[in-house]
Amino acid sequence: MATAVAEHHAEHHYTSTGLPHTKIAIWAFIGSECFFFASLISTYLIYKGRSVVGPFPHTPWTDPSTGHVYHPILNIPVTSTSTFVLLMSSLAMVLAHAAVERSDHKWSRIWLLTTAALGATFLGFQAFEFTSFVHEGLKITTNLFGSTFFITTGFHGAHVTAGVLWLITMYFIDKKRGLGPRDAVNVDVMALYWHFVDVVWVAIFTFLYLLQ
Amino acid sequence: MATTVAAPSVTGKAHKYESGIWSWLATTDHKRIGQLYMYTAIAWFVIGGIEALFIRSQLYGPNGRLVSADTYNQLFTMHGTTMIFMAIMPLSAAFFNLLIPLQIGARDVAFPRLNAFSYWVFLAGSVFMNVSWLIHAAPDGGWFAYAPLNTRQFNPGVNMDFWVIGLQILGLSSLAAGFNFVTTIINMRAPGMHFMRMPVFTWAAFVTQFLIILAFPIITVAVTFLLFDRFFGTNFYEIAAGADPLLWQHLFWLFGHPEVYILILPAFGLVSEVLPTFSRKPLFGYPVMVYSLILIAFLGFGVWAHHMFAVGMGPVADSIFSVTTMLIAIPTGVKIFNWLGTMWGGNLSFKTPMLFGIGLVGLFTIGGISGVMHSSPPSDLMQTDSYFIVAHFHYVLFGGSMMGLFAGVYYYFPKMTGRMMSEPLGKWHFWLTFIGMNLAFFPMHFAGLNGMPRRIWSYDANQGWDFDNHLSTYGAFIIAFATAIFLYNFLRSRGHGALAGNNPWDAPTIEWSMPSPPPDYNYAKIPTVTSRYPMWPQQGPTPLSPPVPTAGGDQPLPTYQTAEQLGIHMPTPTIKPLLATMGLTLAFVGLIWHRQIPIILLGGAIFIVSLYAWVLTPLEPEH
Numbered sequence: 035m036a037t038a039v040a041e042h043h044a045e046h047h048y049t050s051t052g053l054p055h056t057k058i059a060i061w062a063f064i065g066s067e068c069f070f071f072a073s074l075i076s077t078y079l080i081y082k083g084r085s086v087v088g089p090f091p092h093t094p095w096t097d098p099s100t101g102h103v104y105h106p107i108l109n110i111p112v113t114s115t116s117t118f119v120l121l122m123s124s125l126a127m128v129l130a131h132a133a134v135e136r137s138d139h140k141w142s143r144i145w146l147l148t149t150a151a152l153g154a155t156f157l158g159f160q161a162f163e164f165t166s167f168v169h170e171g172l173k174i175t176t177n178l179f180g181s182t183f184f185i186t187t188g189f190h191g192a193h194v195t196a197g198v199l200w201l202i203t204m205y206f207i208d209k210k211r212g213l214g215p216r217d218a219v220n221v222d223v224m225a226l227y228w229h230f231v232d233v234v235w236v237a238i239f240t241f242l243y244l245l246q
Numbered sequence: 247m248a249t250t251v252a253a254p255s256v257t258g259k260a261h262k263y264e265s266g267i268w269s270w271l272a273t274t275d276h277k278r279i280g281q282l283y284m285y286t287a288i289a290w291f292v293i294g295g296i297e298a299l300f301i302r303s304q305l306y307g308p309n310g311r312l313v314s315a316d317t318y319n320q321l322f323t324m325h326g327t328t329m330i331f332m333a334i335m336p337l338s339a340a341f342f343n344l345l346i347p348l349q350i351g352a353r354d355v356a357f358p359r360l361n362a363f364s365y366w367v368f369l370a371g372s373v374f375m376n377v378s379w380l381i382h383a384a385p386d387g388g389w390f391a392y393a394p395l396n397t398r399q400f401n402p403g404v405n406m407d408f409w410v411i412g413l414q415i416l417g418l419s420s421l422a423a424g425f426n427f428v429t430t431i432i433n434m435r436a437p438g439m440h441f442m443r444m445p446v447f448t449w450a451a452f453v454t455q456f457l458i459i460l461a462f463p464i465i466t467v468a469v470t471f472l473l474f475d476r477f478f479g480t481n482f483y484e485i486a487a488g489a490d491p492l493l494w495q496h497l498f499w500l501f502g503h504p505e506v507y508i509l510i511l512p513a514f515g516l517v518s519e520v521l522p523t524f525s526r527k528p529l530f531g532y533p534v535m536v537y538s539l540i541l542i543a544f545l546g547f548g549v550w551a552h553h554m555f556a557v558g559m560g561p562v563a564d565s566i567f568s569v570t571t572m573l574i575a576i577p578t579g580v581k582i583f584n585w586l587g588t589m590w591g592g593n594l595s596f597k598t599p600m601l602f603g604i605g606l607v608g609l610f611t612i613g614g615i616s617g618v619m620h621s622s623p624p625s626d627l628m629q630t631d632s633y634f635i636v637a638h639f640h641y642v643l644f645g646g647s648m649m650g651l652f653a654g655v656y657y658y659f660p661k662m663t664g665r666m667m668s669e670p671l672g673k674w675h676f677w678l679t680f681i682g683m684n685l686a687f688f689p690m691h692f693a694g695l696n697g698m699p700r701r702i703w704s705y706d707a708n709q710g711w712d713f714d715n716h717l718s719t720y721g722a723f724i725i726a727f728a729t730a731i732f733l734y735n736f737l738r739s740r741g742h743g744a745l746a747g748n749n750p751w752d753a754p755t756i757e758w759s760m761p762s763p764p765p766d767y768n769y770a771k772i773p774t775v776t777s778r779y780p781m782w783p784q785q786g787p788t789p790l791s792p793p794v795p796t797a798g799g800d801q802p803l804p805t806y807q808t809a810e811q812l813g814i815h816m817p818t819p820t821i822k823p824l825l826a827t828m829g830l831t832l833a834f835v836g837l838i839w840h841r842q843i844p845i846i847l848l849g850g851a852i853f854i855v856s857l858y859a860w861v862l863t864p865l866e867p868e869h
Contacts (some may be wrong), residue, residue, distance in 0.1 A: 070463035206579040
């Protein structure tokens with residue numbers, strides 16, 4: 035029965051490539067987003083080392099007027115942990131997609147929620163990170179490092195937030211009517227977005243945090 | 247406006263969204279959205295033109311005092327911004343909407359509601375930016391808004407806030423439409439419509455969408471930096487904080503040069519449809535025309551710094567960008583020669599669309615040649631920021647883009663409305679535009695070479711610029727008169743033009759197989775395509791020029807069976823995309839209007855709720 039419905043559906047929505055529209059569109063969107071994040075990260079790299087006042091990402095700085103010593107801002111161990119959390123969410127996303135494909139409602143809900151929870155945990159880490167940086171004296175207005183750092187990681191965080199909302203929405207749809215093979219493509223599109231946001235983070239972590 | 251050109255009248259049961267204003271606010275029909283784009287773009291074209299008339303009146307003679315220097319800055323900034331983002335781009339978008347689904351044999355675009363959203367966002371963004379005129383605080387920093395000159399420190403007023411936010415909104419519209427059309431063209435081609443059988447306009451549109459979705463994120467980032475600098479005190483363009491004064495220029499032109507191809511390629515596509523029809527010959531070198539489009543787009547991302555030769559990038563960078571700029575002239579030249587090859591030996595029939603098409607080929611070439619002159623840095627250093635540049639880009643944008651788009655308007659008006667535009671008035675429009683445009687812009691070459699800088703508000707006498715400026719001003723008013731003729735012809739023909747029939751031009755591509763105007767479902771049965779020119783016989787078209795319909799202006803348009811009668815499922819009309827746009831706009835209004843957090847939050851909430859309501863509702867009624 036389910037296949038009959040799916041076939042009728044497929045026939046009704048003939049496409050030239052055989053792929054659903056949303057899948058083509060998400061790839062176009064991802065291509066566009068690559069240029070978006072590339073522009074942000076490039077600006078960070080161009081401005082690296084050009085800030086005229088501290089604090090700085092990797093080196094301490096003494097304020098000449100007050101004599102106050104600012105520690106290096108970035109805390110690599112903490113961010114490594116949040117990076118690990120975000121990468122694990124991609125694994126959960128894969129498992130959620132597999133569960134939806136086989137109509138395993140119990141596990142699809144568990145893995146959707148797990149993915150969302152891991153994403154939310156990452157956002158929690160980011161909130162903690164941002165607050166502690168501000169306490170240590172780095173605001174978005176402080177210097178070029180602050181401006182480029184907060185805007186790049188902030189836009190990434192906004193993307194994760196959108197992904198978490200998407201996951202939670204999907205979870206409630208699953209709870210309401212149960213996601214089956216027909217919905218697998220929608221979960222697939224969401225998963226592509228989610229993995230993309232993850233990959234962007236790997237680039238951000240490399241270029242903003244690890245690169246000295 | 248809304249009633250005369252509605253989709254074909256319907257004999258089935260009435261739907262609450264089928265007529266009147268609601269049918270336009272809630273429409274998801276690509277043809278109606280295309281018409282909305284066209285009307286709006288023409289309206290902005292007129293407003294941008296009025297701004298140009300003020301500029302030309304101010305510069306008519308030395309020491310002009312018609313407007314203040316401050317107003318003059320607003321006029322030239324808004325003239326450029328309006329013509330680029332609110333006239334040419336949306337007029338191109340009108341054709342994307344009208345034609346892409348028809349040319350590939352589809353019922354609509356891939357995401358009809360997103361398509362409506364793109365239009366409403368464009369309308370909101372363009373109105374937003376122009377509302378600034380009402381408080382005499384229109385953007386005044388040039389259409390390319392060089393930072394750091396446009397940071398709060400040097401430009402403290404609200405003027406550039408309107409520009410920054412307005413451009414952000416307009417960019418969103420183009421991006422949403424870009425994803426939509428890429429998906430539509432890749433995924434909704436009728437059986438047999440291989441990529442290398444697609445009409446060249448669809449190819450041009452396809453390439454343009456890639457330029458849009460890859461170039462607009464860059465300007466989004468650049469403008470976001472400026473927005474944060476202006477509103478939240480960040481340092482992206484703050485030289486005292488160590489910022490690079492060229493960051494904006496690099497980001498802007500990385501977008502800005504692809505943008506000029508976004509402006510011209512759709513016009514190239516339209517002309518590639520018009521010339522074969524009126525030459526009674528297939529397009530010369532179809533595959534090469536397609537490859538040259540792709541090559542232009544590809545190279546278009548590698549030439550941006552030729553806008554920056556004067557900033558002192560050094561000989562290596564100057565040389566590289568000089569070479570890539572010369573390279574891009576090759577695929578462009580290929581297109582010119584292929585159009586000539588299309589007309590060569592053809593049975594030419596000089597109907598209005600053909601005149602405008604030939605106008606593009608000739609006038610764009612003049613602008614292209616002066617463009618190649620700029621590709622040489624030593625030469626560019628002499629010409630940059632002079633009226634020579636103004637002459638150059640008006641030849642490519644007015645002589646190129648607008649001529650091509652006018653060709654498209656005359657050519658596709660019958661398909662869009664079911665009626666013909668008047669040929670005699672069209673010819674008046676063309677010849678006056680042609681004369682006016684050359685009179686307005688050709689003398690600017692001389693004014694520029696004689697040292698007249700661009701963007702100056704006023705100039706002293708005895709510099710040898712007076713005569714050239716007189717001519718330019720006369721030319722501008724001739725163009726204005728020609729445009730008035732066009733407007734009359736356009737508006738009147740919608741209700742009173744001769745009945746067009748399916749294929750008034752005996753044109754070769756598939757969209758001419760359907761009735762004019764097409765029913766809302768387009769093709770009653772999705773066609774199967776077997777050749778590039780399915781409407782022409784295998785051995786080529788008849789050599790005689792087609793007799794263009796001239797009768798039936800007093801008769802009503804034909805009516806068709808409804809989608810319901812044919813059992814075709816069409817998207818349900820919905821105003822949710824409009825509601826989402828209103829929420830989004832409200833949030834931006836809150837931002838510019840004393841940063842009212844509650845208004846921003848309210849707007850954001852309306853946007854998100856509308857978005858959820860939209861996404862969670864199926865596109866078509868359940869069946």
